[in-house]
Structure formats: C-alpha cells, structure tokens
Amino acid sequence: MSKLQQAIDNLHEADREAGKRSGKSRIHPVSRLLVCVAYIGIVVSFPKYDVTGLLGMSLFIIITGILEDLSFIKGFQRMKYILAFVVLLGAVNPFLDKRIVMQTGGVTVTGGMLSMMTLFIKGVLTVYAAYFMFMCTGIEQLCRALRCLKVPKGAVTVVLLIYRYIIVLLKEIQRMSLAYRLRAPGQKGIHIKVWGSFAGLLLLRSMERAQNVYDSMLLRGYDGEFQYEILGQEKTGKGLGAVYAAGWIGIFLLLRCVPVFQMAGNIFLSIGQ
Amino acid sequence: MVELDHLTFSYDGNREVLSDISFDLKAGETIGLIGANGAGKSTLLKILAGLLTDYKGQAKIDGLDVNKKNLAAVRKKTGYVFQDSESQLFLSTVYEDVAFGPRNYGCVGKELEEKVMSALKQVHIEELKDRPIYRMSGGQKKLAAIATILSMEPEVILFDEPSVGLDPKNRRNLINIINGISGLKIIASHDLDMIFDTCNRTILIEKGKLICEGETEKILTDQRLLEKSGLELPLSMQKRDV
Ligand SMILES: Nc1ncnc2c1ncn2[C@@H]1O[C@H](COP(=O)(O)OP(=O)(O)OP(=O)(O)O)[C@@H](O)[C@H]1O
Ligand SMILES: [Mg+2]
Numbered sequence: 078m079s080k081l082q083q084a085i086d087n088l089h090e091a092d093r094e095a096g097k098r099s100g101k102s103r104i105h106p107v108s109r110l111l112v113c114v115a116y117i118g119i120v121v122s123f124p125k126y127d128v129t130g131l132l133g134m135s136l137f138i139i140i141t142g143i144l145e146d147l148s149f150i151k152g153f154q155r156m157k158y159i160l161a162f163v164v165l166l167g168a169v170n171p172f173l174d175k176r177i178v179m180q181t182g183g184v185t186v187t188g189g190m191l192s193m194m195t196l197f198i199k200g201v202l203t204v205y206a207a208y209f210m211f212m213c214t215g216i217e218q219l220c221r222a223l224r225c226l227k228v229p230k231g232a233v234t235v236v237l238l239i240y241r242y243i244i245v246l247l248k249e250i251q252r253m254s255l256a257y258r259l260r261a262p263g264q265k266g267i268h269i270k271v272w273g274s275f276a277g278l279l280l281l282r283s284m285e286r287a288q289n290v291y292d293s294m295l296l297r298g299y300d301g302e303f304q305y306e307i308l309g310q311e312k313t314g315k316g317l318g319a320v321y322a323a324g325w326i327g328i329f330l331l332l333r334c335v336p337v338f339q340m341a342g343n344i345f346l347s348i349g350q
Numbered sequence: 351m352v353e354l355d356h357l358t359f360s361y362d363g364n365r366e367v368l369s370d371i372s373f374d375l376k377a378g379e380t381i382g383l384i385g386a387n388g389a390g391k392s393t394l395l396k397i398l399a400g401l402l403t404d405y406k407g408q409a410k411i412d413g414l415d416v417n418k419k420n421l422a423a424v425r426k427k428t429g430y431v432f433q434d435s436e437s438q439l440f441l442s443t444v445y446e447d448v449a450f451g452p453r454n455y456g457c458v459g460k461e462l463e464e465k466v467m468s469a470l471k472q473v474h475i476e477e478l479k480d481r482p483i484y485r486m487s488g489g490q491k492k493l494a495a496i497a498t499i500l501s502m503e504p505e506v507i508l509f510d511e512p513s514v515g516l517d518p519k520n521r522r523n524l525i526n527i528i529n530g531i532s533g534l535k536i537i538a539s540h541d542l543d544m545i546f547d548t549c550n551r552t553i554l555i556e557k558g559k560l561i562c563e564g565e566t567e568k569i570l571t572d573q574r575l576l577e578k579s580g581l582e583l584p585l586s587m588q589k590r591d592v
Contacts, residue, residue, distance in 0.1 A: 089484045093442035241440055289437035292401055296430050297502060298454030300422065 095215035106222035108318035113210035163200030221303035230301030356407035382549035386580030391538035429499035433510040451502040469501035542584040
C-alpha cells in the first residue's frame with residue numbers, strides 16, 4: 078500500500094472510530110472540549126524543570142485511555158509526525174542551557190536536559206490529550222460543542238470543511254499521481270517541469286470536489302447548526318458532563334498547585350527512616 | 351409541482367447555457383431529461399435544487415419560487431442525486447451518511463432509525479449499514495447516495511446520470527428501485543434505454559434549448575429527431591429495427 082493510501086485509510090479509520098465512540102458516549106462534547114482545553118493550558122503552564130509534576134499530569138491521559146478503551150499505540154502511529162516534531166522542538170535545549178542543576182554520582186544533569194525532558198513530556202501529553210478528545214467526540218460533535226460555546230456558524234463551518242477538504246485533497250493527489258505514473262512509466266516521482274501545472278490543477282480539481290461536498294451538505298439541510306443530539310447525552314448530559322468537567326479540572330488544579338507526588342515520596346521516605 | 355417559465359441561465363453572463371425553457375411537471379410523474387454532452391442537463395437540475403439561483407425567468411417547486419429567500423423550503427422538498435456519488439457521501443459509514451439529512455431536519459431517536467432503515471431497505475443495502483463508505487464499490491456508493499436522499503422523503507427527486515458506472519445487473523436493479531420510488535422524479539441521462547424503462551414523459555434539450563417534450567415512447571422512437579440532437583435510438587429499439 079502506498080504512503081498516501083495509508084494516510085487516507087488512517088484518517089477514515091480514525092473518523093469512523095471517533096464516530097462510533099461518540100455515539101455511545103454519555104458525556105456532552107462541550108465538557109470534553111473544556112476539560113481538554115483546561116488540561117492543555119495547565120500542562121503548558123508547568124515550570125520548565127518540574128518533571129515530577131508533569132508526570133502526575135499524565136494520570137489524566139492514562140485514565141482516559143483505559144476508561145474509553147483507546148489504544149496508546151494506535152495513537153502513537155497516527156500522531157507520529159506531530160510527536161516527532163515536538164521532540165525536535167525540545168532537542169536544542171541542552172545546547173542552550175548548560176547550567177548544572179543536579180549532580181548524582183558521576184552523572185551531571187544540566188538545566189537544558191531537564192527542560193528538554195519537560196518540553197518533550199508537555200508535547201506528548203498535549204498531543205495525546207487532543208487526540209483522545211477527538212477520538213471521543215468526532216468532528217461533528219466537536220463542531221456542535223463549538224456551536225454550544227457560541228463560536229460563530231461561519232467559523233465552525235470552516236473547521237468542518239477544512240477537515241473534509243484534507244481527505245478530498247489527499248484523494249485527488251492520489252488520483253492525479255496515479256494518472257501521471259501510468260503515463261510516465263519508469264519515472265521516479267513527478268518531473269519538476271510539471272509541478273506547477275500539477276499543483277494548479279490539483280487545487281482546481283480538489284476545490285471543485287470540495288464544492289460538491291459542501292453542496293451535498295446544503296442540499297440535505299445543513300445550515301451551520303448541528304442537530305446531533307445523542308439521546309443518552311441529552312438526558313444525563315448536563316449533570317454528568319458538569320461533574321466530569323468539574324472533577325477533572327479540580328484534579329488538574331490540585332496537581333498544578335500542590336506537588337502531590339513529591340509529598341507522597343517524602344512521606345514514604347519519612348516512614349522508612 | 352415543478353414549473354419553469356422562460357428560464358434562461360448563463361454561468362458567465364455571456365454564453366447562455368439554458369435559454370427560454372418552459373415546462374410544467376405534475377406530482378407522481380417520472381421525467382426523462384435527455385440531450386448530448388454539454389446540452390445543459392446538469393445545469394437545469396442544479397437550478398431546480400437551488401444550487402444556482404441567478405437565472406432569468408421563473409422556476410417554481412410546489413408553488414414556491416426557487417430563490418435565495420425560499421432556499422431552505424425548496425431544498426426540503428427536493429433531493430438531488432449527484433453524478434459523482436463519491437462527493438455526495440462524506441461521513442464515515444453508510445448509516446451516518448443516510449442519517450445526516452433527517453438529523454438536520456430535527457429527527458432523532460427511533461424515528462431517525464426508522465427513516466434510515468426504510469431508505470436502506472428501498473435500495474436493498476440494509477446489510478451495508480455499518481460499512482465504511484471508503485471501502486465500497488462504485489455501484490454500492492451509488493445506491494448509498496440514493497438512500498441518503500430517500501431518507502429525507504423529498505417530494506421531487508433529481509437524478510444526474512444515475513446509471514453511469516453500473517454493471518448490467520445493478521443497472522436493472524437501479525431501474526427497479528427508481529420505479530419503486532414515489533414522488534416526482536427527473537432523470538437526466540444519456541442512457542436512453544433506462545429512460546425508456548422508467549419515464550413516462552421525456553424532455554429533449556439541445557445546446558440549452560428545449561427541442562421537444564412529450565411521451566417517452568414517441569420521442570425515443572423518433573430516429574431523425576434524436577440524431578439531429580446528437581443522440582441515437584435506444585439499443586433495444588435499434589435491434590428491433592434489424
Ligand atoms: N461551472 C461552470 N462554469 C461555466 N460553464 C459551465 C459550468 N458547468 C458547466 N458549464 C457549461 O455549461 C454547459 C452545460 O453543461 P452541463 O453540465 O449542464 O451539461 P450536461 O448536459 O449535463 O452534459 P453531460 O452530459 O456531459 O453531463 C456546457 O457547455 C458546460 O461547458
Ligand atoms: Mg451532466
């Protein structure tokens with residue numbers, strides 16, 4: 078299977094999985110969105126040397142993964158390019174910040190090494206948080222949540238269309254490069270001479286198809302509102318969603334303000350003595 | 351049900367793609383819309399669906415003018431089956447996609463499920479309900495696309511080249527399905543044999559002009575008329591002549 082085909086399949090697969098999960102979920106998408114945003118905000122706000130504090134924040138990801146039956150490995154496979162990018166971002170830190178902050182045995186730990194660690198953990202946690210949130214809501218529910226939060230119709234429609242456009246674009250690239258390869262056998266890739274016209278044509282064709290998709294939505298009554306009420310959510314939704322959001326955000330704040338893990342460690346040590 | 355009065359349309363303001371078309375279609379009819387490539391069939395359907403609104407003359411559906419003001423009401427009454435089913439379907443599974451229309455009109459729960467299942471039953475693809483759309487064949491996608499329209503229970507259904515890309519068995523199947531759907535149907539196609547098997551009336555257009563309209567049987571057996579408009583007799587007729 079070609080890389081492109083894999084990417085398309087991956088997107089479709091994730092979309093379908095998210096759709097299924099959100100249909101069963103009893104938690105309102107607004108609560109999930111709020112928790113996710115709060116989580117990302119709090120994770121990012123941790124000081125740059127606080128590795129243990131951040132490790133505490135990973136509790137949310139682990140518990141969500143287990144409760145919602147989400148695969149960490151699949152998440153890694155789907156998000157690997159974004160994760161790689163995040164790792165690269167932190168990789169320069171050891172060269173910039175050479176201040177020594179710790180010395181145990183023969184090992185010296187510099188500030189740069191620690192901040193690289195925290196940056197790396199922050200990246201992984203936020204990527205996973207966003208990914209898990211998406212896998213529990215799906216694009217329709219997510220857009221509905223945005224509408225509930227009074228994001229304007231136009232903006233929400235743009236989000237939805239960009240998401241759909243990515244798939245249309247990938248498919249169009251696949252179709253056109255197949256047509257090209259069939260008529261240029263033995264050639265590797267697409268000749269640089271035709272890049273310009275290839276890109277132009279690609280844009281026109283994919284835009285036409287995206288227009289069709291949008292027309293198809295309009296013709297079936299889409300008007301920027303999301304009538305995606307899921308019965309279970311409407312009944313228990315508000316209460317359960319509020320408890321879910323308040324609970325998690327409370328825990329995040331606790332983990333942020335109180336070094337719970339360090340305290341627990343100290344208690345253990347003092348018992349040992 | 352569908353009334354056109356001196357309808358004229360141009361995409362760029364210069365070249366008229368449709369000029370001075372008038373006809374009157376009643377509920378329950380099945381209308382064939384035939385014409386060579388570029389005659390303006392798809393354009394005419396798009397106008398009826400409310401996708402192109404800056405035309406001259408009048409277009410009415412069930413007494414409602416097709417214009418920007420009535421768009422929502424007009425679209426609720428009409429369903430449009432695209433020529434390219436791939437871009438008509440955009441959700442991940444057949445069920446979700448068929449449910450999209452009724453959901454937008456506020457349908458939920460049991461009622462929604464019944465509508466979706468009844469639409470799937472009409473095109474005989476109940477068993478594909480949970481299949482991911484991207485792993486279906488062209489013919490299956492076409493049937494799914496028709497189901498997405500049926501679930502909205504429109505009064506007028508517009509088909510653009512519905513039989514393109516179907517094998518003989520599926521094409522037969524499609525003809526039976528179309529014949530089983532109630533409401534006004536307008537079918538734009540070059541597949542004159544299919545038109546012959548489904549439509550009681552036929553409208554022939556050539557380069558945007560209405561050449562004639564009348565009983566399907568009369569028009570599709572008139573070799574001179576068809577050839578003048580760049581078409582040929584239906585295959586079944588050709589054999590009969592020899
Ligand atoms: N978006 C557009 N912009 C400008 N001109 C267009 C556009 N779409 C179609 N046309 C032109 O309008 C005329 C009628 O096109 P239309 O697609 O309605 O024909 P058709 O009868 O459906 O043909 P076919 O049988 O090939 O599908 C053609 O000359 C075409 O080039
Ligand atoms: Mg056409």
